Amino acid sequence: MSFFNVIRWITWKDLISEFRNRENFSSMLFFALIVVLIFSFSFSMDQTSGREQIPGIIWVAFTFTGMIGLGKSFAAELHNDCLDSLQFSPAQKGAVFIGKFLANLLFLLFVELLLFPMFVLLFNLEVLEKLPTILVIFLGGSVGLSAVGTLFSAMTVQIRAREVMLPILLLPLAVPLIIGGVEATAGVLRGDPFLLYAHWIRLLFAFDVIFLVVSFWAFEWILDT
Amino acid sequence: MIKQMRRYEGWFGVAAGLCIVSGLYFGLVGSPADYYQGEVVRIMYVHVPLAYTAMLAYGALFSCSLWYLWKRDLIVDNMCQAAAGIGAFFTAVALITGSIWAKPTWNTWWAWDARLVSFAILLLILIGYLMLRTFTEEKERAARYAAVLAIVGGIDLPIIKFSVEWWRTLHQPLSISTRGLSIAKPMGIPLVFMIVGFSFLFFYMLAVRTQMLYLTHLLEAKKGRLLGEVHL
Amino acid sequence: MMAIRVFQVSKSYRYFQALREISFEVPPGSCYTLFGPNGAGKTTLLTILATLQRPSSGTIEILGHDGVKAREKIRPALFYVAHGSYLYDELDARENLRFALALYGKRVADRELKEALDRVGIGAFSDLRTRFYSAGMKKRLAVAKGILIRPKVLLLDEPYSSLDESGMAMVNDAIRELIDGGTAVFMATHNRTRSAEVANQAGLLRKGKLCPLGLEQLSGAHVIF
Numbered sequence: 001m002s003f004f005n006v007i008r009w010i011t012w013k014d015l016i017s018e019f020r021n022r023e024n025f026s027s028m029l030f031f032a033l034i035v036v037l038i039f040s041f042s043f044s045m046d047q048t049s050g051r052e053q054i055p056g057i058i059w060v061a062f063t064f065t066g067m068i069g070l071g072k073s074f075a076a077e078l079h080n081d082c083l084d085s086l087q088f089s090p091a092q093k094g095a096v097f098i099g100k101f102l103a104n105l106l107f108l109l110f111v112e113l114l115l116f117p118m119f120v121l122l123f124n125l126e127v128l129e130k131l132p133t134i135l136v137i138f139l140g141g142s143v144g145l146s147a148v149g150t151l152f153s154a155m156t157v158q159i160r161a162r163e164v165m166l167p168i169l170l171l172p173l174a175v176p177l178i179i180g181g182v183e184a185t186a187g188v189l190r191g192d193p194f195l196l197y198a199h200w201i202r203l204l205f206a207f208d209v210i211f212l213v214v215s216f217w218a219f220e221w222i223l224d225t
Numbered sequence: 226m227i228k229q230m231r232r233y234e235g236w237f238g239v240a241a242g243l244c245i246v247s248g249l250y251f252g253l254v255g256s257p258a259d260y261y262q263g264e265v266v267r268i269m270y271v272h273v274p275l276a277y278t279a280m281l282a283y284g285a286l287f288s289c290s291l292w293y294l295w296k297r298d299l300i301v302d303n304m305c306q307a308a309a310g311i312g313a314f315f316t317a318v319a320l321i322t323g324s325i326w327a328k329p330t331w332n333t334w335w336a337w338d339a340r341l342v343s344f345a346i347l348l349l350i351l352i353g354y355l356m357l358r359t360f361t362e363e364k365e366r367a368a369r370y371a372a373v374l375a376i377v378g379g380i381d382l383p384i385i386k387f388s389v390e391w392w393r394t395l396h397q398p399l400s401i402s403t404r405g406l407s408i409a410k411p412m413g414i415p416l417v418f419m420i421v422g423f424s425f426l427f428f429y430m431l432a433v434r435t436q437m438l439y440l441t442h443l444l445e446a447k448k449g450r451l452l453g454e455v456h457l
Numbered sequence: 458m459m460a461i462r463v464f465q466v467s468k469s470y471r472y473f474q475a476l477r478e479i480s481f482e483v484p485p486g487s488c489y490t491l492f493g494p495n496g497a498g499k500t501t502l503l504t505i506l507a508t509l510q511r512p513s514s515g516t517i518e519i520l521g522h523d524g525v526k527a528r529e530k531i532r533p534a535l536f537y538v539a540h541g542s543y544l545y546d547e548l549d550a551r552e553n554l555r556f557a558l559a560l561y562g563k564r565v566a567d568r569e570l571k572e573a574l575d576r577v578g579i580g581a582f583s584d585l586r587t588r589f590y591s592a593g594m595k596k597r598l599a600v601a602k603g604i605l606i607r608p609k610v611l612l613l614d615e616p617y618s619s620l621d622e623s624g625m626a627m628v629n630d631a632i633r634e635l636i637d638g639g640t641a642v643f644m645a646t647h648n649r650t651r652s653a654e655v656a657n658q659a660g661l662l663r664k665g666k667l668c669p670l671g672l673e674q675l676s677g678a679h680v681i682f
Contacts, residue, residue: 009560021546089557091561169353176381
């Protein structure tokens with residue numbers, strides 16, 4: 001089963017490289033903190049109008065932080081021409097995609113789980129009972145973002161203006177994720193009954209399934225001539 | 226296939242001209258002004274066809290991108306690039322005319338209406354497509370990447386439309402828009418003429434621009450061969 | 458059956474034609490050496506043989522399979538050693554080797570790994586992360602990969618660069634062993650003396666055009682180009 005073997009190796013390689021050299025992780029974490037602080041200044045957080053922006057601030061922080069990690073995912077492969085070696089090896093491109101996708105997803109979830117307690121403290125959120133729902137929402141948004149993000153990271157890594165092209169291409173396509181994530185999170189934080197925001201969660205997971213399949217299919221065209 | 230294009234483009238051009246001229250006549254002179262909006266509603270005869278044609282352009286881009294990935298034909302890739310450029314232009318003008326229509330009607334240049342927002346995102350995707358083509362170094366790679374972007378975008382557009390619609394109905398019931406209501410007969414006919422006319426116009430522009438791009442690539446290839454002789 | 462058969466292959470980029478109607482054949486169990494001035498198109502030809510790029514025109518057959526349409530059948534038996542070392546900085550030598558082997562669906566015992574590393578002369582550094590490796594050590598590790606993967610077609614771009622005398626002798630040793638095992642080796646190099654030790658055929662690539670060279674021309678002292 002070399003297909004699953006390849007996936008395991010690639011995911012392991014990405015995670016352990018990050019673990020042994022924590023530069024990406026720390027830069028992502030600090031970037032997220034700065035984003036949150038700046039937004040907090042922009043929307044005076046002590047008033048109720050400010051509090052309405054909290055789900056938006058959370059998801060903007062996640063999205064932009066995620067984009068940093070996604071960009072670096074394939075930039076690391078450019079070093080020493082490793083991307084070429086992935087291309088000419090017999091490893092199935094779909095396996096390479098899943099390996100990269102899983103590594104990006106796990107990494108993004110890890111950063112989100114570190115940031116979330118900070119949001120709870122900063123904004124004085126009351127979420128203990130609703131924690132499982134919130135985690136499901138984060139998962140729904142992160143899977144979609146990682147799926148399309150992995151695809152476009154591979155695409156933009158070999159073109160000019162790579163750092164700016166990834167957000168330019170990815171953000172319009174990720175609009176359903178951002179809308180769904182923000183609305184669902186807002187629903188939970190407001191204490192709305194589940195049925196009122198359940199369709200947003202369904203939107204997130206529908207997006208996830210569709211674009212996991214599409215990105216898996218399209219990845220071969222990106223990595224190979 | 227280029228030969229077929231050259232043969233038929235003339236007919237498209239003429240058909241486009243006829244439809245648009247007659248549509249404009251009926252629309253601007255022959256039909257009555259709207260009860261609520263007055264003369265301003267006549268922008269609809271340009272705005273709505275532009276919007277439909279922009280979507281037609283993306284449909285062409287989507288199908289040609291699939292076709293390119295299947296057959297790897299250079300001319301098909303030129304069609305993709307042509308469709309994207311024309312689509313971006315039509316989308317931008319649709320947004321501008323929509324804005325011009327909105328100001329006297331709702332007293333605002335921009336409204337967070339589901340359709341306007343969806344169109345703005347469509348424009349962003351098309352501009353991103355053109356930027357991707359510009360920034361990618363090799364021609365073959367650019368064609369491949371752009372095709373993937375067009376296909377992913379095409380699958381995403383309905384999802385974007387739904388999510389934006391749900392978002393708008395949630396946050397703000399918009400002031401009444403006459404665009405959704407059934408249109409009176411005298412207004413409907415010129416509108417159909419204009420839509421058909423703009424569609425013909427799109428195909429005409431597509432044929433012309435594709436040939437332009439193809440000739441540009443031919444020229445570069447010949448230059449490359451000549452340069453290669455002198456190089457080193 | 459020829460291991461590599463190239464017929465009237467051309468490659469043009471946007472403003473530049475790199476290869477013009479190249480034709481040659483390499484039988485299995487032999488070595489073809491390609492010379493040429495800088496910028497002649499050697500690396501372009503190698504990347505096309507390695508299935509990393511498509512030719513603009515002409516046909517390529519590797520191990521009987523079409524070099525464009527049947528890449529999936531060629532890649533399990535093909536390995537390409539180029540300028541980039543295909544190494545992941547945060548992994549040590551053994552992990553890098555196991556990763557490369559996993560891409561080829563191969564698994565080897567620890568003992569074999571150690572033997573290969575000792576043979577190429579970096580056994581003492583096998584636990585060191587490859588970010589600390591010198592260029593010569595990275596090259597030796599690439600040779601170790603080639604030995605363990607045992608490809609039927611081996612493509613080499615400047616295999617002797619960065620290596621000292623013992624390193625270059627080691628490369629030729631490995632090439633001879635692979636040739637004896639039936640591998641077809643195609644190498645691009647500037648080093649005439651070293652490649653003359655293992656070459657069965659030679660060619661000169663100049664301004665995109667290929668002309669065959671006699672082996673006796675390799676050992677002469679005069680300048681070929």
